[in-house]
Amino acid sequence: MNLAMVGISSTLVDPAQTSLREWLIAHAAPLWLEHGVDRARGGYFDQLDHRDASNACDFKRLRVTCRQIFVFATLDELGVSGARQAMDHGLAFLFGPLYHADGGFVRSVDLDGRLLDEQRDLYDLAFALFALATAYQRSGDSFFADQAFALLTFVHDRLVHPQGGFAESLPPALPRRQNPHMHLLEACLSWLPLSPERAYRDTIEAVLSLFGRHFWSDSHACLFEFFEDDWACSADPARQLFEPGHHFEWMWLLDQCRIAGFAVPVRPDALGKTAFTTGFSPQTGLPYAAVRADGTVADANCRLWTITEWLRVCAVGLAPNPTVALAHLHSFLAARRPGFWAERWDARAQCFPDENVLASSFYHILTGILPLIRQGS
Numbered sequence: 001m002n003l004a005m006v007g008i009s010s011t012l013v014d015p016a017q018t019s020l021r022e023w024l025i026a027h028a029a030p031l032w033l034e035h036g037v038d039r040a041r042g043g044y045f046d047q048l049d050h051r052d053a054s055n056a057c058d059f060k061r062l063r064v065t066c067r068q069i070f071v072f073a074t075l076d077e078l079g080v081s082g083a084r085q086a087m088d089h090g091l092a093f094l095f096g097p098l099y100h101a102d103g104g105f106v107r108s109v110d111l112d113g114r115l116l117d118e119q120r121d122l123y124d125l126a127f128a129l130f131a132l133a134t135a136y137q138r139s140g141d142s143f144f145a146d147q148a149f150a151l152l153t154f155v156h157d158r159l160v161h162p163q164g165g166f167a168e169s170l171p172p173a174l175p176r177r178q179n180p181h182m183h184l185l186e187a188c189l190s191w192l193p194l195s196p197e198r199a200y201r202d203t204i205e206a207v208l209s210l211f212g213r214h215f216w217s218d219s220h221a222c223l224f225e226f227f228e229d230d231w232a233c234s235a236d237p238a239r240q241l242f243e244p245g246h247h248f249e250w251m252w253l254l255d256q257c258r259i260a261g262f263a264v265p266v267r268p269d270a271l272g273k274t275a276f277t278t279g280f281s282p283q284t285g286l287p288y289a290a291v292r293a294d295g296t297v298a299d300a301n302c303r304l305w306t307i308t309e310w311l312r313v314c315a316v317g318l319a320p321n322p323t324v325a326l327a328h329l330h331s332f333l334a335a336r337r338p339g340f341w342a343e344r345w346d347a348r349a350q351c352f353p354d355e356n357v358l359a360s361s362f363y364h365i366l367t368g369i370l371p372l373i374r375q376g377s
Helices: 016-035 062-077 083-094 122-139 142-158 179-191 198-215 244-259 268-278 304-315 322-333 360-375
Strands: 059-061 108-110 115-117 290-292 297-299
Touching: 016 062, 016 083, 016 360, 059 062, 062 083, 062 122, 062 360, 083 122, 122 142, 122 179, 142 179, 142 198, 179 198, 179 244, 198 244, 244 268, 244 304, 304 322, 304 360, 322 360
Parallel strands: none
Antiparallel strands: 059 108, 108 115, 290 297
């Protein structure tokens, strides 16, 4: 691996806890509290301009609102001043413009909160369930527990699919994907220590069953992304692929399920073997965005979130080379404006492009670095 290819040096892996905590508390938290919260119209901005931190898009999405609720709840837990108010600000927007009177939450609104897309999307609803868990943890308000159970009931009543699992959205759409189910499992795991409701365990067991029967391919030793209505692997050759980043996410989730007492259908190290064998560039040492079932590269770029998921599985001993993962993360965090980050490594241009900074990535950064930060507390 050539670290120089990504513009970093080995000196960037110095005390991880101190450097990451400083980046988070001294730079990222105040930057996003000042510029990422729309205090005039409600909610959060989806994207910020990398040059001046101004708003850079004309919509607000449910998934970003929910991820940022988690971010500010976590910053509140870490003692950041103003983070609790920012969390409450997002919750007010969630139960205001984003709330759907027929159940669940809408997909997106404009900057003033006017409806743009009223689709109820499973991926987004999973993050709403996840956000409600963090809100309940921080506040202790039973309203959030009640709303979470109502949302899970809505998913089971309105999105359940006759072929197993849940539809992509209401109204239904194709292709079917493993990714929304993965995040639904993640959300239900977050509710296990918080709620006595059996539905959370039942949902986890249902998704684990889908993983074993459909998502994971023993013959290809990979986790496929896209499927037909009956869970057959997508007939489109362009969609017959896996993402190393999702292998990492599932490794962590399967391990968490095992710890919680669930029988897991595949050992986490099976996913790791494939990801580390065919999922990395030998030139840069960075994981690819996507790899075809035959092992050829479908997308050679590298997204920030893939690095943070790699780091997360390193933190629990499921993957090698944590110092390498940390070095790559530091390269993504070394933005011109401290507290921002690069969203992706462009494999063709061999650089980090100057692009808008996506608020949605903050969730991934936090889940990746929290184990290290908490170890140092």
